Amino acid sequence: MAAQANTEILHIEDNKFRYTLREMKRSRGLYLLMAPFFILFTIFTFVPVVMSLPMGFTNFNMVQLPQWVGLDNFYVLFLEDEVFLKAIQNTLIFAVVTGPISYILCFLLAWLINEMPGALKTVFTFIFYAPTLAGNIYTTWQLIFSGDTYGIANAYLIKLGILNGARQWLTDANYIFGVVIVVQLWMSLGAGFLSLRAGLQGIPRDRYEAAAVEGVKNRMQELLMVTVPAMGPQMLFAAVMQIVSSFTAGDVGRTLTAFPSTDYAAHTIMTHAYDYGSIRFEMGYASAICFVLFGVMILANWGIKKLLGRYLD
Amino acid sequence: MASKKRKQIGKSRAGDIAIFIMLMLVGLFMLFPIYLSVIQSVKPSQELFLFPPKLYAIAPTGQNFVDLLNTASNMWVPFSRYIFNSVFVAVVVTICQLLFSSSAAYVLAKGEFPGKRALNKAIELALLFTSSVMFIMQYMVMAFMGLIDTYFAITLPYIATPMGLFLMRQFMGQIPDAIIEAAKLDGAGHMRTCWQVVIPNVKPAILTLMIFAFQGAWQVTGYSFIYSEELKPLPTVMQQISSAGIARAGVAAAAVVITMIPPIAVFLFCQSNVMETMAQSGMKD
Structure with a gap:
């Protein structure tokens, strides 16, 4: 009896490290099951991401070794680079306009399709997902919005x-801004839309039947x-x-309008990063730009989770 | 029978028709640019630059496709090799992504183990991360491992996508714990619980991930990771063919249409199967 009590106490006093080790041993089946994914993820995503993070604090032209410059890139970005400020402004306006609209469109259309009978569901899902499926077919919009009278929009209007x-x-x-928004909305029924379609498909029918019995009318x-x-x-x-x-x-604006666009009207943070990364090869500066974007996206993600969490959890 | 059961009070035929018309209108807007690019590919070259632009082909022709085939058959590396490369990449990436993401997602959704929070966080951050130096770092990692200019360089990096894992985890989280407990009581290990209990219950998610995986893999170009012409996938050669400018405007349009077909086929296959799962009752918690 006494010995048993002793081991109990030992159990509690057992330090956290040893406890964790034992837990890890117990869960080795789980680790094994996720090993293939996480080995590949570590090598091809996690390590490159971690290596990319500090590049924003360097001067790097891909020929010489990166040179540590501290916060210099960020000073230039926020204090001297007027185009970047324009890019941030565009990105935020763009995200605030297209983000909620396409999110609501995704949900609304996914749900309306669900109200249709069998085969029509596949047909409509296909039609709405087609712009995403067709890859870079958005360049066709160039034919529509071409500036001369050959342009389809011009000719018919x-x-x-x-x-x-x-x-x-x-x-x-x-x-420019309006056109880019139209094209972006056109191709916004992507991964989120399909996952919502799949989610709607998985709701058990008896739940609808139960709701009907309970008096759900319309x-x-x-x-x-x-x-x-x-x-x-799925909504998250x-x-x-x-x-x-x-x-x-950024790609849509860059491909459809001239690059750089007139008055930088379609210039987003990604366009700016493309400019410095793929044209000027100032990789350090380009990384700093992406670093800022990463920060903005983490903030947005946190905000959205808070907002959705209030309704969903 | 099934569709009759779905009909309930408050769901009028008029409502159905209104929804149908609404969907049709949005659908026309979605299809218009795609219709245009298909039309471009069957227009003879003199029609491509007509004024005013025509929304249909006056004398539709398959000439552009024949030209594409001719260009393709006169290449240094046989065209079939590019097709093989792309099909190979797409099949390997799709299968591995489905297997690996679903088993990892099961662990993250239903397992309890030290490090779970950290892994979930890492996936989430990786999903949000974009950088223009990422490909340089990937190159360095692959060069270090000696993978440059091999099939590994165009398959391995595209298998473990944070998006695939995130998608599967979200769906698997909805499976009631009771089912998993029951499987455990029956003596099933993690592997069996995952493959025989959880995965059959998230079939719509698996089929959806299959669409994403195939679509992503079909677009892999391998620029800067592949130098040997005989290892390059289809999109690279399609871009080479269409980069010849206005002289090949029609051929380029044909190339776009041709490369669109396999992802569409996979989509239709998966999506019609997703619809079938509707017939069985789900198991959401």
Whole structure:
């Protein structure tokens, strides 16, 4: 009896390190199961990410070894680089406009498709996901918004008498931002949208039946009382994907409008990083730019989780 | 029968039709640019630069596709080799990503072990991380391991994506713990619980991840990791063909259409299977 009590006490006094070790031994089956993923993840993602982080504090031109310059890059970014300030402004406006709109579109369309009968679901999911599926087909928008009268938007708007002359959709600073937003929204039904579709597919039918018995009367009530509560994890996934795509936008603007765009109207943080990283080869400075973006995205992610957590958890 | 059961009070036919019309309108907007690029690929070259632009081909032709085939068959490395490379990369990456992400996601969603929080955090941060020096660091790691200019360089880095793991973890988290406890009581180990209990219950997620994985792998170019022409995947050669400018505008349009087909096929296969899982009742907690 006494001996048993003794070991109990030993158990409690056992230090944390040994406890952890024992727990790790106990869970070796779990470690083994996730080993293939995490070995590859460590080598090809984690190590390169960790190696990339300090580059923002260096001067690095890919020819000479990186040179430590402390916070110099960040001083230049925020105090001297006016284009960067414009880029931050554009990125934030862009994210605030397209982020919520495409998130709501993703959910709304995923849900409306779910109300359709069988085969139509596949058809509509395909149509809405097609822009993402088709890769870089967004360059076709160049044909539509081309500035001369050959441009489809110009040709047809003139023909209908809405415009009286060709508009420079892709080079006039007044239109660029709007055009880029339209194209970005067009291709925003991506990973988040599909995961929401899959999530809706997995809600057990008996829950709808139970809700109907309990007096849920219309589609709206069913959506709010049955569907949304069952979709928490998918909605969070879609939100994170939305943050990533809204804040890292830049390719669309860079490809469609001239680079750099007129008055930097389509210049985002990613465009700026592309400019310094892939054209000027000032990799240190480009890393500093990406470092700032990383910080902004972590903040946005934290905020969204707080916001969604209030409704979903 | 099944669809009749779905009909409930308050779900009128009129509502269905209204939703259908709404979806059609958005759908037309989504399809228009894609329709345009398909039309471009069947226009003879004199029609590509007509004024005013036509939204249809007056005399549709397969000439661009024939030209693409001719260009492709006159290459130094046989065209079939590029196709093989891309198919090989896509199949290996897709299969490994499905296997590895789902087993790791099971552990992170349902396991209890030291280090769980740290791993979840690492995945989340990696998902948010973008950097223009990332590829340099990846190059250095791969060079250190001697992987440059091998098939490993265009498969291994694309298997363990944080996005795939995150997706699977979100879905697996919804499976009731009771089912897993029951499997444990029946004497199933982690491996069996994961593969025979959890994974069959997240079939829509698996099929969705399959779409993402294939789509991602199909776009792998391997620029700066692959130098040998015979190891390069399809997108690189498609870009070479279409970079010849206006003279090949039609051929380029044909190349875009051709490369679109495999991901679309995989999508349709997976998506129609996702719909089938609807028939079985789910097990969400």
